[in-house]
Amino acid sequence: MTSKLIPTILCGGAGSRLWPVSREGHPKPFIRLADNQSLLQKSFLRGFSIDGVNDIITVTNRELFFQTEDELAELKLKNIRSNYILEPFGRNTAAAIVSAAMYVRKEFGDDAILLVLAADHLISNKEAFRAAVDKAVKLAESGRLVTFGIKPTHPETGYGYIEANGSDVVRFVEKPEIKVAQEYMDSGRFYWNSGMFCFRVDTILQELEAYCPDVVASVKMCLSASKELSGEKQKQLSLDADTFRLVPDISIDYAVMEKSNVVSVVPCDIGWSDIGSWAALSAVGESDENGNRVEAEALLENVKNCYIKSEERFVGAIGLENLVIVDTPDALLVANKDYSQDVKKIYTTLKQNGNELYKWHRTVYRPWGSYTVLENSDRFKIKRLEVKPGGRLSLQMHHHRSEHWIVVSGMAKVVNGEQEMLVNTNESTYIPAGHRHRLENPGVINLVLIEVQSGEYLGEDDIVRFQDVYGRVEQ
Structure with a gap:
């Protein structure tokens, strides 16, 4: 391999068919399997298992960044650099891949190769996967857009199919009826469309310019208005919401793969499943x-x-x-x-009815840690807060609720109105509605406390942020 290979993990979608474990605020990639690894962690390990890879890109929603970062940190991988492209909202796979391609072109050059992987798929045969990647890279280096076709094991009606003549793609077809799916399988010419891709940066951008130039132009405009943060082992590109909203909502298949005449497929038997139900x-x-x-x-x-x-x-x-x-x-x-x-119908109905069971679990992850709702009533709510060492909530205020904090373990540094104080284990403080306040963990162990809220309205949207170290307030 002569070109630099950059695995690019697309971490989006709600995974509504896996409700109630998968929810909008805790989607499918974070589901833990029996070995206690999440699908996202398995995707990270898959990307870094390829020889020569020490950079990886994750394209995800801005709200999921800190949880994604925690998933990677838990693996304790060495000598790696993580790159994040943070979307303000989902805009389909074409926008995600164009953003990644332009980012990689700037960082690594036109001849770098993107290996696009999904964060919520499972691949059990690692050796066969790496062999398939080697084949895909050779095709990509020759100027082909490569997709991975999965050899069907049964006439599946829930997947799209790829018809192939050798390594050349003849056509993409939509999810078929069962009789047609059986015909596809019997023919030996059709493969399941895995949604994984491999291509050189210059090739994919050139083909997109030819077949879907509005996506390229609008992403380019968005990147010029976006903010980038850089550290020793991590980079973040936070996409500008106003301009990203103008990017067409279209899949990479519709935008270019179904139209281009330089598309190849690598047939593979890698123990693949999209865990779609x-x-x-x-x-x-x-x-x-x-x-x-x-x-x-x-x-x-x-x-x-x-x-x-x-x-x-x-x-x-x-x-x-x-x-x-x-x-x-x-x-x-x-x-x-x-x-x-x-x-999915249950998930959709809950969302339409405004029932937050589609969105949140009782435990909700935040950049500073997590909270768990222990009891919820019309006039009061009880939470268990766990703040990581160095974690710091925003300086904030509530219009309609007061809060009482009781420290269970650790030490809390608290801003309460004009006061700043340390609150030790078994001590508490009361914060009236309208008071500016902040909670911080200055220690080296997790801070655990019980929060009792009381008031006329207890919704999570009753919050005014004044300062925030996690970028949730415009400076």
Whole structure:
């Protein structure tokens, strides 16, 4: 390999078919599998497993940056540099890939090669994956746009397909009906469209200029208005919201892959799954003698072909077959596996009705740590806050609620109105509505405290930020 290879991980989408574990504020890439690694962490490891790779790009939503950073830090990888392109909102894959390509061209040159990977896919055969990447890189170096085609194992109607003649792509086709999918599989000429790509920076930008120039022009304008931060082992490019809104919302397939005449496919058998439903996730890993996969403390009696997951509660199941049972602290899903694609309908209805169960878990991650809602009523809310060492909440104020902070462990540095104080374990402070306040952990262990809110309105949007070290306030 003569060109520099840059794995580029696209970390977007809500994963609505994997509700209630996947939610808008905690999407599918952060789901942990039985080995306690998230899909996103597996994507990082996949990218860095390729020889010669020490830079990686992650394109993600700005609100997910700190959680993404924590996922990478937990892996404790050495001699790596992480590059983040932070979107203010999703604008589909063409915008993400053009942003990455222009960033890589500036940092590494026109001959650098992008390897575009999804943050929420699973690939079990690592050696076959690396072999497929080697083939893709050779094609990319010759000026081809390369996609990875997965050899179908069954007539799947939930994927798009690629028809190929050798390594040349003949056409892309949409998700077929079952009869057509069977014909595709029997022919031996069709592959599942994996959504992974490989191309030189100059090639992809040249082809996009030819077939979708408005995407290139609008991203270029956005980058000129965007802010960049640089450190020793990390760089961030935060895309400007006003100009990014003008970028066309289109997939890379529609923008260029289906139109270009320099598209190749690498057929591969790499143990790939897009984990697109609970039925797909239930097929990952070992099952018991009755075909059940259980990630819970449970007792089963006459249960067959079921997937059972519970984070906290004990599960007793009797006389069940072909079900998905997923229990989280605030929501329970029970579904027939054959209808697991329809879980998205529950997610969509919750969102339409303004029910925040589509968006948040009881535990919500923030740049400074996390909070867990312990109890919620009309006039009061009780939270458990955990602030990382050095973590600092914004200097803020609430119009409609007062707060009482009780330190459970660690030490808190508190700004309360005109006062600044240290609050030790088993001590507390009261913050009336309208007071500017800030919470900080000056210690070396996690700060844990209980927050009791009271007032007429307890929504998370009742917050006025004056200062923030995480860039959530315009300076």
